[in-house]
Amino acid sequence: MQVDFDGFxxxxxxxxxxxxxxxxxxxLLHDIAQTRRAWRNAADALVRTGRYVLNMDLRGHGDSEWPLDGQYNIDAFSNDLRALLAQMSRRPVIIAHGVTGWLVLRALAADAHKLAxxxxxxxxxxxxxxDIDGICDPRIAGALDLTSAIGILSRNASGFGIPVSIISGDKIERDVHRVHDGLATATVDGPADHNxxxxxxxxxxxxxxxxxxxNLACVYRLGGSTRTLRDMMGCFATGVTVVTAMAPNGEPIGFTANSFTSVSLxxxxxxxxxxxxxxxxxxxxSAGHFAVNILQADQQLVSSHFAMKKDDKFTDVAWRRGEYGNPIICDSLGHFECETFNIVEAGDHYILIGRILNASFESWRDPLIYYRGKYRALDFK
Known part of the structure; x- marks a missing residue:
């Protein structure tokens, strides 16, 4: 399945x-002057060993966007990688070929344990x-200067908070503690052999x-990786809701949420x-009123739709106004209409507490379930 991410x-x-x-x-990340096709057979083989593989084209390569401004310096590539990793639901093991390994080291230099x-x-x-014509933007050759960057990165590549291994030809170095020492002996003087x-x-x-x-045990301690904490929170299976309200300008607004619970009867x-x-x-x-729509098993597309960042989310969704003017998603399992009772600031979230004014549900429907980054269905066996 083709996927796309927002880069730098x-x-x-x-x-x-x-x-x-x-x-x-x-x-999987290909070398400069290659595309994700280079990894295609390897990707299929890794999937057969029980892995979920993302095989990406770098900026200016293959199907990824070729920026009009010709930004192909090392920071542009490394910031792309940081942006991509931030959008992934879990920390992957990164496999980088050739020169791209240096770009990954730059991207992970500050906080590798939070991203990979x-x-x-x-x-x-x-x-x-x-030889880059056709498969990638020819401007890369003049914009990506690795000569000075390699010296800087190799001196600062030790102390990573994640396991680093190197495969060079037939040689393998596992768990390289001083990455710059390992790279000094393993790095080919010139381009990687693409044959x-x-x-x-x-x-x-x-x-x-x-x-x-x-060794990737899901253990979190205060001050540790927020990605690990998010993964652990994802182990708690929940239903899925769409929270809706009317904006001050009279526009219906909504977002997907599974951080929903009852507070008091x-x-x-x-x-x-x-x-x-x-x-x-x-x-x-500031709306004063809002609704919580509980999604049913056939509304996965509704959930994904309201999870997107876009302005008008109601154009292609069937909805109606509730008794108190809140947008109610049609065919949902149930809904609550509420008036705002209290708003509590807690860390990077607002906790919106609502007094329930009315509620209804359709008991014959099954709920949409979300667990560890994936939609699930109830099994009544």
């Missing part, structure tokens, strides 16, 4: 998602092929990934949580 400055990054999203995640579970550098190289089929590395890659992922209270920097967050906290 909104650049569109295109790739393939292969396998089951619930399986351990792998991010491990890193495997395949045939690290000091330069890239000059070597990357799928030939799969047996070694599988062995390295097994070791990395065996007397008085009848419920709560939902809103990220403070979410689109239109202030509109919900």
């Amino acid at each position: 400055a909104g650049i569109r990054l295109i790739g393939d998602a292969i396998g089951q999203p619930s399986d351990p995640a792998i991010l 579970g491990g890193l495997v550098l395949v045939d690290p190289a000091s330069s890239f092929s000059a 070597i089929a990357l799928e030939s590395h799969v047996p070694n890659l599988t062995s390295l990934i097994d070791g990395i992922q065996a 007397d008085p009848p209270l419920l709560l939902v949580c809103i990220v403070k920097d979410a689109q239109r967050a202030q509109s919900y906290t």
Whole structure:
């Protein structure tokens, strides 16, 4: 399945998602002057070992966007990677080929443990092929200068908070503690050999990934990775709701939420949580009234639709006004209409507590379930 992510400055990054999203995640990154096609056979082989693989084109390569401003310096590439990793639901093991390994090291230098579970550098190289016509933007050759960057990165590549391994030809270095020392002996002086089929590395890659992922225990301590904490929160299965309200200008607004719970029966209270920097967050906290729509099993598309960042979310959705003017999603399992009872600021969220004014549900419908980043269905066996 083709997927797209927002890179640095909104650049569109295109790739393939292969396998089951619930399986351990792998991010494949091709060398400069290559495309994701170079990893295609290896990606299929990794999926057969029980991995979920994202195989991406870098900016200016293949199907990803070729920026009009020609931004192809090392910071542009590394910021793309940080943006991509921030949008993934789990920390992947990253496998980078050739020069791209240096770009990944730059992207992860400050907080690797928050973004990735491990890193495997395949045939690290000091330069890239000059034969780039057709498959990537020819402006890359003049814009991406690695000469000085490699020296800086190699001196600062130790102390990573994630396992780093290197495959160079037939040699494998596992759990490299001083990354710059390992790179000094493993880096090819010149471009990586693109005639070597990357799928030939799969047996070694599988062995390295097994070791990395065996040590990726989901343990969180105060001050640790927020990604780990989010993954652990995702282990609690929930229903899915769409919270709706009328904005001050009379426009219907809504967002998908699973942070919803009952609070009290007397008085009848419920709560939902809103990220403070979410689109239109202030509109919900100032609306005075809101509705919580509980989605049923056939409304996965509705959930995904209201999770998107766009202004008019109601154009293609069947809805009606409730008794108190709130948008009610048609065919949902049930809904609550509320007046705002209290708003509590808690960390990076607002807790919106509502007094329930009316509610209804259709008992013959089954709920939409969300667990570990994936929609699920009830099993009555």
